[in-house]
Amino acid sequence: MNSTTSVEIDKEECNGCGICVEICPLDCLRMDEHEKAFMKYDECWYCGSCTLECPVDAIILRLPYLIR
Amino acid sequence: MLTIKPEIDFIETDVLIIGGGSAGCMAAIAAHDEAPNLKITILEKAHTRRSGTLATGMDALNVVAVPGLSTPEDYVKGVDLDHTHGVIDEDLHYVLAEKSFAMLKKLEEWGVGFEKDDAGQYVGTPVFYGDCPGDKFTIPMAGLDLKLILSREVLKRKIKILNHTITTSLLYDSEAVYGACGFNIRTGKFIACSAKAVILASGGCGRFGMPSSGYMYGTFDFPGNAGDGYSMAYRAGARMRNFEYVQHFAETKRLNVPLGKEYDTDFDTKMVNERGEEVNVHEGSDEDNIQALLSGQTMYEKFSHLPEEAIKQIEEVWFASERKHPIISFFRERKMDIRKDPVEVGFEEIALCSGHGSTGIKVDTDTSTTVKGLYACGDVACVPNQYLTGAFVYGEIAGQSAVQYAKDGNTKKIDQAAIQKQAEIVFKPTERADGIKPNDVERKLRTIITEYLTPPRSAEKLKTALQWIKRFSKEDVECMKVEDWHELSKAVEVRFILDCAEMTARSSLKRNETRWGVSDYRSDFPERDDANWLKFVDLEMDHNSGEMVVSTSPVTRRENQVVK
Numbered sequence: 001m002n003s004t005t006s007v008e009i010d011k012e013e014c015n016g017c018g019i020c021v022e023i024c025p026l027d028c029l030r031m032d033e034h035e036k037a038f039m040k041y042d043e044c045w046y047c048g049s050c051t052l053e054c055p056v057d058a059i060i061l062r063l064p065y066l067i068r
Numbered sequence: 069m070l071t072i073k074p075e076i077d078f079i080e081t082d083v084l085i086i087g088g089g090s091a092g093c094m095a096a097i098a099a100h101d102e103a104p105n106l107k108i109t110i111l112e113k114a115h116t117r118r119s120g121t122l123a124t125g126m127d128a129l130n131v132v133a134v135p136g137l138s139t140p141e142d143y144v145k146g147v148d149l150d151h152t153h154g155v156i157d158e159d160l161h162y163v164l165a166e167k168s169f170a171m172l173k174k175l176e177e178w179g180v181g182f183e184k185d186d187a188g189q190y191v192g193t194p195v196f197y198g199d200c201p202g203d204k205f206t207i208p209m210a211g212l213d214l215k216l217i218l219s220r221e222v223l224k225r226k227i228k229i230l231n232h233t234i235t236t237s238l239l240y241d242s243e244a245v246y247g248a249c250g251f252n253i254r255t256g257k258f259i260a261c262s263a264k265a266v267i268l269a270s271g272g273c274g275r276f277g278m279p280s281s282g283y284m285y286g287t288f289d290f291p292g293n294a295g296d297g298y299s300m301a302y303r304a305g306a307r308m309r310n311f312e313y314v315q316h317f318a319e320t321k322r323l324n325v326p327l328g329k330e331y332d333t334d335f336d337t338k339m340v341n342e343r344g345e346e347v348n349v350h351e352g353s354d355e356d357n358i359q360a361l362l363s364g365q366t367m368y369e370k371f372s373h374l375p376e377e378a379i380k381q382i383e384e385v386w387f388a389s390e391r392k393h394p395i396i397s398f399f400r401e402r403k404m405d406i407r408k409d410p411v412e413v414g415f416e417e418i419a420l421c422s423g424h425g426s427t428g429i430k431v432d433t434d435t436s437t438t439v440k441g442l443y444a445c446g447d448v449a450c451v452p453n454q455y456l457t458g459a460f461v462y463g464e465i466a467g468q469s470a471v472q473y474a475k476d477g478n479t480k481k482i483d484q485a486a487i488q489k490q491a492e493i494v495f496k497p498t499e500r501a502d503g504i505k506p507n508d509v510e511r512k513l514r515t516i517i518t519e520y521l522t523p524p525r526s527a528e529k530l531k532t533a534l535q536w537i538k539r540f541s542k543e544d545v546e547c548m549k550v551e552d553w554h555e556l557s558k559a560v561e562v563r564f565i566l567d568c569a570e571m572t573a574r575s576s577l578k579r580n581e582t583r584w585g586v587s588d589y590r591s592d593f594p595e596r597d598d599a600n601w602l603k604f605v606d607l608e609m610d611h612n613s614g615e616m617v618v619s620t621s622p623v624t625r626r627e628n629q630v631v632k
Contacts, residue, residue: 022115022117023114023115023117023118024114024115024118025114025115025118025119025120025123025290025292026114026285026291026292027113027114027232027253027554027557040554041554042285043284043285043291044285045285045287045290045291045292045324046324046393046394046397047118047123047124047393048123048124048392048393048394049118049123049124051393052124053118061393061394061397062397062401063323063394063397063398063401063402064401
């Protein structure tokens with residue numbers, strides 16, 4: 001499954017606060033079983049809201065135009 | 069499979085606002101300030117903190133008539149010449165410009181910054197592509213925190229917000245709209261809200277044609293908006309306008325953002341084709357754009373002839389803009405450098421939107437629609453080329469108008485059995501053991517939209533589109549299957565896109581001319597025909613037959629002077 005996703009979350013850095021999941025304008029993100037955010041739906045508009053909101057800079061935004 | 073019987077929450081409010089983006093937040097604030105004792109509720113598909121087209125702000129207010137700098141009269145003239153090409157309701161544009169400066173001041177008070185020169189005067193740059201006298205309407209803004217500021221203003225007031233809630237339909241009877249239904253895309257909880265007045269502020273249809281990347285969300289306009297409000301208002305009986313006009317820009321290919329000249333007309337970049345010949349497109353007339361569209365040539369924007377200083381300036385503007393995230397990522401991931409690499413440009417997808425385009429629900433200057441109790445503002449309302457200023461000015465007016473209407477009104481009692489039935493229909497895709505995924509239906513539908521509804525169009529192409537639309541509604545839409553609530557919202561949105569496609573096909577079929585260049589180019593009627601078509605094409609639903617009825621309405625000049 002692994003090609004690049006547009007929202008890449010550093011699992012080490014992610015503190016599980018969930019704010020990115022809460023505010024993503026396209027509802028792309030969810031928390032996994034370890035309370036870390038991940039990109040569940042391949043429907044990102046690259047607006048950058050998640051990177052702006054992340055308090056620990058754990059999110060990198062890419063523009064791959066590839067489906068997961 | 070999610071085999072759960074819908075759980076329904078019945079709620080009541082005085083003013084219900086659908087969509088908590090720029091227009092919706094402004095409407096909620098204005099409604100509350102007008103009548104602090106009324107109950108105001110926002111239904112928001114995402115989260116008001118970062119929702120709508122403006123999640124990460126905006127770099128300018130495009131329409132401001134600053135006293136001493138420009139006038140509302142000049143604005144109306146400019147819109148008439150440059151954008152609407154004579155098919156205009158002048159009062160709408162006049163009110164927009166007239167109230168724009170007070171809106172700028174209000175935003176300033178809330179903490180939004182606007183650029184001023186050394187003398188303390190606002191810096192106005194042109195908004196129109198052609199030469200229009202007095203055109204200094206665009207005021208640059210340090211507005212990347214704009215949505216945070218707006219949502220904070222909402223939170224300061226007693227306004228109820230239901231986030232992560234998609235609205236699926238309006239509640240209406242033969243007299244008026246009296247509420248709306250929807251569900252939470254995280255929990256599946258269905259809600260039915262009765263209201264004395266409803267404001268639609270749900271944006272345009274960003275997911276219409278397919279972008280050349282083949283990626284459904286790589287659109288220029290915000291893809292969270294799927295024509296929700298267009299479809300719901302139409303079904304509630306509202307008159308719809310200008311659906312033959314599609315937003316169709318020359319944009320950077322496989323980046324959902326325009327760059328270069330589209331971004332700033334001061335850049336001295338060059339557009340060339342694959343043979344290195346110069347092409348007139350960004351600053352070109354409608355004729356130049358049509359020629360570029362029809363030629364099918366590959367186009368590139370060239371920067372390599374510019375001095376390093378200019379390149380640096382250009383990059384500075386891009387990398388600080390509200391769309392900086394995809395732009396920075398675009399150059400990084402594709403390993404491109406404008407010092408040597410030309411950037412491919414083309415007519416990407418098409419979209420429906422009143423902010424940059426013309427499409428929407430027909431409204432008066434008080435934002436009332438043709439249906440009682442229903443108001444509309446922002447990209448969903450037909451105020452052509454209103455930009456962000458329109459969302460704010462008409463958002464404010466919508467809040468005030470809805471309050472006036474709600475003050476004298478009563479909440480209607482909701483028929484609970486009917487709502488239960490509606491919920492069951494919405495939830496059907498959760499119960500099917502087999503079926504098609506909404507995203508697969510959407511991809512097919514939008515591919516048809518690109519092929520048959522994107523200019524150049526002809527009567528034959530439009531009729532083919534209508535045949536496909538009919539099959540989609542009868543076959544695909546009725547057998548969608550979903551795994552979760554998020555995906556269920558996509559199934560709802562496919563229906564919205566489908567309604568929009570039919571509205572565009574039928575409106576285009578009516579207007580037997582070409583008025584707005586690449587936005588409505590008809591290869592079988594390539595000329596503008598003022599003798600017959602200086603009028604609007606409108607749509608309404610005939611509630612007896614369920615058919616879409618197309619008609620025309622006259623253009624109106626200021627002070628209700630009707631032009632024949």
